[in-house]
Amino acid sequence: MSKRFEQWAALSPWSIISFSLGTIKLILNNGYALIPVVYTGWQQGFNSPWVIVVLAATVIAVFSFSSLQWAKYRYRLQEDKLGIRQGLIFKKNHQIPLNKIQNVRLVQPLYFRPMGLYSLVVETAGSKKDEAVLAAVNYRQAMQLKRALFSQQEQANSASSEAATQADQPVRGITTTLVTKSVKDLILFGLYQNNLFWFSVISGSILGQLDWEQLEQSQIKQTIWQWYETTIAVNIITQVVFALALLVTLYLLLSLISIASAILKYHPYQLARRHDTIHRSGGLLAKQNDSLALSRVQLIEFSQPVIGRLLQLWTINFKQVKGNEVEQMAKRHMLIPSMKRQQIDELMPKLNGLAATATVLPTHYRGIHIGWFWRRAWLAPLIALLNTLFIGINPFTETLLFIAAVVTALIYARYRQWGYLLQADNCWIHTGVLGQSWQLVSLKKVQHVCITQTPGQRKRQLATLTLGLASGEQHIPYIPLKDARQIAETALQLTQQDHHNWI
Amino acid sequence: MDPVNTTPTTENAPNRVPLAEAAWLSFDQVALTPVEPSYIKQVQLENLVFIPLLIAPTVFGFLISLPALALISLVTGLLLLALIISFGRIRYAKTIAYAVCEHEIIMEKGLLWHKRISLPYTRLQHVSLSQGPLERHFNQHTLKCFSAGSGSAEITLPGIQSDTAESLRQHLLAKAALNQGGPKTATTQLDPLVDQAAVSTIVERPHE
Numbered sequence: 001m002s003k004r005f006e007q008w009a010a011l012s013p014w015s016i017i018s019f020s021l022g023t024i025k026l027i028l029n030n031g032y033a034l035i036p037v038v039y040t041g042w043q044q045g046f047n048s049p050w051v052i053v054v055l056a057a058t059v060i061a062v063f064s065f066s067s068l069q070w071a072k073y074r075y076r077l078q079e080d081k082l083g084i085r086q087g088l089i090f091k092k093n094h095q096i097p098l099n100k101i102q103n104v105r106l107v108q109p110l111y112f113r114p115m116g117l118y119s120l121v122v123e124t125a126g127s128k129k130d131e132a133v134l135a136a137v138n139y140r141q142a143m144q145l146k147r148a149l150f151s152q153q154e155q156a157n158s159a160s161s162e163a164a165t166q167a168d169q170p171v172r173g174i175t176t177t178l179v180t181k182s183v184k185d186l187i188l189f190g191l192y193q194n195n196l197f198w199f200s201v202i203s204g205s206i207l208g209q210l211d212w213e214q215l216e217q218s219q220i221k222q223t224i225w226q227w228y229e230t231t232i233a234v235n236i237i238t239q240v241v242f243a244l245a246l247l248v249t250l251y252l253l254l255s256l257i258s259i260a261s262a263i264l265k266y267h268p269y270q271l272a273r274r275h276d277t278i279h280r281s282g283g284l285l286a287k288q289n290d291s292l293a294l295s296r297v298q299l300i301e302f303s304q305p306v307i308g309r310l311l312q313l314w315t316i317n318f319k320q321v322k323g324n325e326v327e328q329m330a331k332r333h334m335l336i337p338s339m340k341r342q343q344i345d346e347l348m349p350k351l352n353g354l355a356a357t358a359t360v361l362p363t364h365y366r367g368i369h370i371g372w373f374w375r376r377a378w379l380a381p382l383i384a385l386l387n388t389l390f391i392g393i394n395p396f397t398e399t400l401l402f403i404a405a406v407v408t409a410l411i412y413a414r415y416r417q418w419g420y421l422l423q424a425d426n427c428w429i430h431t432g433v434l435g436q437s438w439q440l441v442s443l444k445k446v447q448h449v450c451i452t453q454t455p456g457q458r459k460r461q462l463a464t465l466t467l468g469l470a471s472g473e474q475h476i477p478y479i480p481l482k483d484a485r486q487i488a489e490t491a492l493q494l495t496q497q498d499h500h501n502w503i
Numbered sequence: 504m505d506p507v508n509t510t511p512t513t514e515n516a517p518n519r520v521p522l523a524e525a526a527w528l529s530f531d532q533v534a535l536t537p538v539e540p541s542y543i544k545q546v547q548l549e550n551l552v553f554i555p556l557l558i559a560p561t562v563f564g565f566l567i568s569l570p571a572l573a574l575i576s577l578v579t580g581l582l583l584l585a586l587i588i589s590f591g592r593i594r595y596a597k598t599i600a601y602a603v604c605e606h607e608i609i610m611e612k613g614l615l616w617h618k619r620i621s622l623p624y625t626r627l628q629h630v631s632l633s634q635g636p637l638e639r640h641f642n643q644h645t646l647k648c649f650s651a652g653s654g655s656a657e658i659t660l661p662g663i664q665s666d667t668a669e670s671l672r673q674h675l676l677a678k679a680a681l682n683q684g685g686p687k688t689a690t691t692q693l694d695p696l697v698d699q700a701a702v703s704t705i706v707e708r709p710h711e
Contacts (some may be wrong), residue, residue, distance in 0.1 A: 322652040447626040447650040448657045453617045470652035485529040495623045496606035503651045
């Protein structure tokens, strides 16, 4: 198709910047290279001229090394392969077959923003080392490259597997926008997807910094205490309301971080479809453009944390082969934030080409056997009760009993929410404790199946079913053996004749 | 209404006829071959490693002149533990069995958690054979079958006679290559090579 990229081509000189940063990162990672700098600094005091000399030498070395890297870097696109040549002393010659490409990502780091340049990241099914980065390409070039990479891939695919899609998809070649998200949606996303981990880290470190004794005697604290005593502590209702208000305020304050990061990362969020690939773009700081071939999606997860449940909003995650996530560093999958149930039902039919064919988020599921709960429920109460028996009721055992009650309740919530649903070739798995999530497994993508039984389970004709996917294993415990077999056999029936590349 | 399979019809229904449930022989009902009896011997031999582990704490207890009662309970405890583990290991080894079927390889293992794993050849990425010093003595190999993603072997099958192991590996690879090259007639010859390259990188990942 395009003859444009068939000759060996060099990158733009601007890519020296990204090569330099890569080199600096490498130096920092292998910290021993810094030892001479630190050592001279420590010996001479940090204002010695030697520090400057060493620093200048480092800068020159890094710059010349990066320039050399740039000068020796060549790429071309030929015969279904992306070829990359690089290296001065250790020559490397990569050949990436286009049908092995998992993702093509367009990233705009901050330092490329003024020039309007992008980095094109090509990811393959394999290790991170196999990833190829074409730095400092302009937008037009990047898009052309991306198109070329995917079109050839598609040609190869359509020859065999996806010939059928051409007929039922007249919009081929046209980009259709599937989802856009406003600032408000992203704020809500940051609010409900708030990570309690940051909550603890930040509050912990702030509380550690405070001088408590000084605070104890401060004027403000005493006025507040007085106000509390006179207006709040007078009856139980105001106390409860006050505590709730305090909690909500704290949560909102801490959500600010996740809200800000959601906006910086995703705004203006747009998900579009072109051919059989979905593209996400957005990001205020670093503009990102991720692509993902629909056939590469291994599992779709619809998740809803507690707050999301209150707001009735879902996050959709498209999970890929483990280790090949769209964002490799953060191990994050391509996601769609703030989706209402109705929006999901509207979106899913537009995503034909996915291995999973389900189009509606289910509302009910078949729960697992209560045996799963009994197997786990006894331990916490037993510990608490034994302690109470031996040392009697005291604040310690009271706390223990309380914890036991909470743990049991949480285990029960998990039991209640664990369920499954088989719809033709799709298996839905519902899990959750306080929040909830639906995993949509296309049984075509299953790599191995495993039925596990304990002697007790065998007696009751129950089994634990494991579906091994390239994105990880999914378990459904304590289900009737009959159902486990049906799901497993359906998966095996589908996969044993299916010769197409599934990753 | 059957809660399973609530909406059996979708627009692209699979072009295969679902068998009646009675006609299935589920993969957990297929008869399996146990591993070589000499593998049990090998496990027994491996269990001898507990002897020095038993002696060392006892001698140490003597050296620091532990009270007699404590020493006796320590030794009995350790002895019991070693016996239970050894016995458990032997029983576990006896549960390992496998079957090479037309479309999949099946493996069974587990004492308390009785596991039956099935890996279709179409999803097989890589097969490896390994042999430790003890296994060399017993003329055995451990066969590992890998799929994509996890990096660890889906099926680890110890105690296979070396001749069987090699032919089994050839058979599995042939099946996998056949499957992956199948429909693409034009690229049949190229594909296994390409896949091999991709496979080796996937398997190497955990060592990074």
